[in-house]
Structure formats: C-alpha cells, structure tokens
Amino acid sequence: MTILVVADHDNVTLGAGTLNTVSAAADIGGDIHLLVAGANCGAVAEQAANVAGVVKVLVADNAAFEHHLAENVSLLVAELGKNYSHVLSSTSTDARNMMPRVAALLDVDQVSDVIKVESADTFARPIYAGNAIATVKSSAAVKVITVRGTGFDPAAAEGGSATIEAIAADNNAGVSSFVSEELAQSDRPELAAAEIIVSGGRGMGNGENFELLYKVADKLGAAVGASRAAVDAGYVPNDMQVGQTGKIVAPNLYVAVGISGAIQHLAGMKDSKVIVAINKDEEAPIFQVADYGLVADLFEAVPELEGKL
Amino acid sequence: MKILVAVKRVIDYNVKVRVKADNTDVDLTNVKMAINPFCEIAVEEAVRLKEKGVATEIVAVSIGPKECQEQIRTALALGADRGIQIQTDGAPLGSLSVAKLLKAVVDEEKPDLVLLGKQAIDSDNGQTGQMLAALTGMGQGTYASEVNVDNGKVNVTREVDGGLQTLSLSLPAVVTTDLRLNEPRYASLPNIMKAKRKPLDVKTPEDLGVTVSSTVETLKVEPPAERQAGIKVASVDELVEKLKNEAKVI
C-alpha cells in the first residue's frame, strides 16, 4: 500500500495542513509519497523531504501548476493517483477545490473531512455541521480523501530524509487562467496553526473595534478570527471566518467575544481545548460550550483583559 | 445565455439535528426542510444575471424523492423559468452520482453556466460542483463571492484561505457559491403563485442513461462527544486566574 499526499504550498513554504495529512496517512499505514505541484517550488520540495515519515517527494515544477488551478493539477494527480491505494490532501481551499475533480476523473467517491482513521478503508467524518459523526467504509480502488487538520497531530517537520524525484508534467486543461489575488497581510499566526485564537462577532459593532481584539491577540501571540456576521457586515475579511463553512479550528484556547454561538459557528471551534465566552447576554448559546463564561459588556471586559495579561 | 442551477433539499439550517437511537442515521422525521442556503444564493445569482440581461433562461434542477419538487418550486418562485426533478428514492445519492446525473442534464440542456452551492449543509461534502466540472471538462470557480460574465468568459472572485483570488474561465463553466456572493431575496406571494404554473419535468436516472451507485457505505452515525459544562466567572480577574492556574493555557 502506498499513499500519495498532495502537498499544500505557495511555491515557497510547505503548508501546515500537510503535516496533519501526513499523520493521517501514517495512521492508514504504508509508504507515503508527497506530491509538490507548483512552479519554481524547489524550496517546498526540500521542506517536504524533511517531513518525518515521507519516503519520496515527487516534484512537478511547471508554469501550468503555478496558481494550483484545479483543472490542471487534477489531471496530474488523477494520472499519478491510479498507482496508489489512497490519495490524501488537507482541507485547504486549494485542496478542497482540486480533490473532487481527481475523484471524478478516477470515477470514485471522495471522503471529505476525515477526522479519524479506523482502518485502511474506514474513516470517521463529521456531517450536519458536526452534529453527527459518520463512520464510512470505502470500497473504491483508489481512496480519495481530504483530511481535517484538527483531527490529527502534525507530523514532525524535520527528521525525514525522503528522496526527491522530478516528474515532467505540464498538464494544462486550457479552460481557466489566473487573473489576480488579494491576500490578507498579517504578522499574526494563521488561524489553522494558532495555539490561541481570539474571535469577534457582530457584538464588536464595527471593524475599528476589532483593534481591541488585536491588542489582546498580540499579548497572547494569538490569531484573530470572526463569526460570519462580522465578515458579512464588512468588519473583517472573509479569510477570518470560523465555522461550518469557514475555517475549522481547534486551538488550546478559543476566546469568543460578542459571538452568540450559532450551530454554524460552533461547528468550526467546538473542538478547541478551552473555550472562553465574553457576551453580555447570559442566555447566549455560546455559554453552553464555554469552559469559562464571562457575562459582561465586551467594551469594558476586553480592555480590562488586555491590561491584565 | 442559459443557466442551470442545482438545488438540494436539506434540513433547515436553524434545526439542530439529532442522531437516531439505533445509530443508523440522523432523525429527519417531522423536521423542517428547506433549500440548501448555498443553492438559494446560486438561484439568486442566476436571477440577477437574468435581470442584468446577461442570462435569458434559468433552469433549476434537483435530484431526490418527490418532495424535492418543493425546493424546485422555491427556485421558480425566486425567478427560475422551469424545473427538472430527477426522481430517486431510497438512500440519498453521493456527490459523484449527483454529478453524473447533472452531467446528463448538462448534455441535454447545454447551459453556458452551471451554478451550484459550494456545499450541502447536510453531507458537508463540498464535492459536486468540482466533480461535475471534471466530468464535463469545464473550468470551475468555486467559493465565488463575485461573478462577472463578459465576452464568452466568466471572471470569478473566490474566497480562499488567504483572502481572495480571481480566475477567468471559458464558458461553459461551473461556479459554486459562497456566502458573500449575494443576499437572496424573499419570494413574493404573487411569484409563489406564478411558480405553481411554471413547467416542471420529472425524469429518472434511467431516462438519462445514468446508473447510480456508490463506493462509500455508511457504517454508523453517532452523536459527537459532548463538552463538559463549564462555569461562569464573575470578573476579568477571575478569568485570568483560571486561564493561568486551572486551564494553564496562558
């Protein structure tokens, strides 16, 4: 059994979710190969070769893969994937965008968002916004799977010594092209990798008030997240949304400020180790999942908290 | 330009589901059902493209038992022109089977644009649009927050992990909707009445020459681990003290 893991990266750095995916692959068992498809992505291949547990890194370095266009990358992954028992990726937007195409090209069903490996063909995954956990068995010849990072500890980034093999591929479906991107700039940790997250909701009132949370976050080395309502209202950009249809996180500490605790928000954070809620409504559902709840006006409590850290 | 919109009947997003005592599935008896919220956004986008004069016809398609005609009627009340129900009974289909049926509809209808939700809030699969795009060889713009059709191309701005990305796709193309694409309107009473008279065709997978099957079997469905009830703290001081000394997370 050999497993192909499709690496996440931006042509410079290996994405953190890939390390959790490698752990899921290790739970399945068998040799692990990592595919790095990109352009001028040699540095990523070097990092991939160092990941503990990986035996081989395949590098497809071609302009066709520069922006990870799903139409192009899926052709390559489906072609390679035929020779593997499993093809795995993280649940990054790149991977979620590309992997179902691979599954369709291989004519197999995909298992999305796996949080636990029961055996080589049996996996657990949340459904209905995490209100139920389904255990599913796949009889597909090639098992195409996306792995939710919060379900698996990351593999060690160092200690491996995989061989690196270049593959000549220039799959170009010719139906899509990259136009532009607007990436959020932040010195704070990424949501997916942060040990502590401070999130704000509609209760923040406006975008400027998020400064209160940034100050707390900076004292704690935390990332800052948000509810859908805060994103929809334009307080903060979309990449900060935590929830069923946003980012799924499980940090050591999640502080929800001015967030009511709708099912869809809880789906993205209720596996956090410790949850704190600050809300002025003592009936807010967020208190049902909070380890520590503080009923208070956030505009008083948050500055006070910042002062006391 | 013709637009095909795929709408799925799912549990209403406000309902908290419960798992059946025998752990075979979630309990959907007497539960309020609705159009998947992302599909509603897809219908709204199609209607806006028609209002702008970009689209000329909107066809709404849903796959499932007879009841999913209700969601097609909702789409018709929101502004779709006609509906197609693909009748399937028994266990809900997997995304690959749905994609194969949609491909058969695409082959018949030849739409210029296919709009789907980015994910169904029951299965949380997030696969169908991409699978349909692969099966038809189309380009895809998933997680769309902006769609602009221009000169035989569609530009799609996508919500991605790091922010926003814009792609240009040749038509025909597949687009899946994200939350910020638009805010769906409410259907007016006259439009709900009018929708009852709009055409709705019923087909079967056999009519479309598609055999549905699945390589994934559900063994059991269980409730998630419950969190231990927590405590209320009286002050910020107590909160900081607990986080430092009890939880030891700061």
Ligand SMILES: Cc1cc2nc3c(=O)[nH]c(=O)nc-3n(C[C@H](O)[C@H](O)[C@H](O)COP(=O)(O)OP(=O)(O)OC[C@H]3O[C@@H](n4cnc5c(N)ncnc54)[C@H](O)[C@@H]3O)c2cc1C
């Ligand atoms: C298809 C779909 C997908 C969705 N996906 C997501 C998702 O991924 N993530 C997500 O978060 N939501 C998602 N939602 C939305 C979700 O249902 C809720 O609408 C949303 O989470 C509410 O955000 P909120 O808690 O910030 O706002 P509200 O529910 O309005 O809550 C605001 C809270 O702030 C408190 N507050 C106000 N002022 C103060 C103050 N001065 N001090 C202290 N507390 C204060 C209030 O008491 C209230 O509890 C989705 C919905 C749908 C339909």
Ligand SMILES: Nc1ncnc2c1ncn2[C@@H]1O[C@H](COP(=O)(O)O)[C@@H](O)[C@H]1O
């Ligand atoms: N049974 C169905 N009938 C019609 N459309 C569907 C069906 N299942 C999925 N879809 C479409 O595919 C999208 C994504 O679904 P999924 O891949 O299951 O998360 C939905 O928002 C719909 O647009």
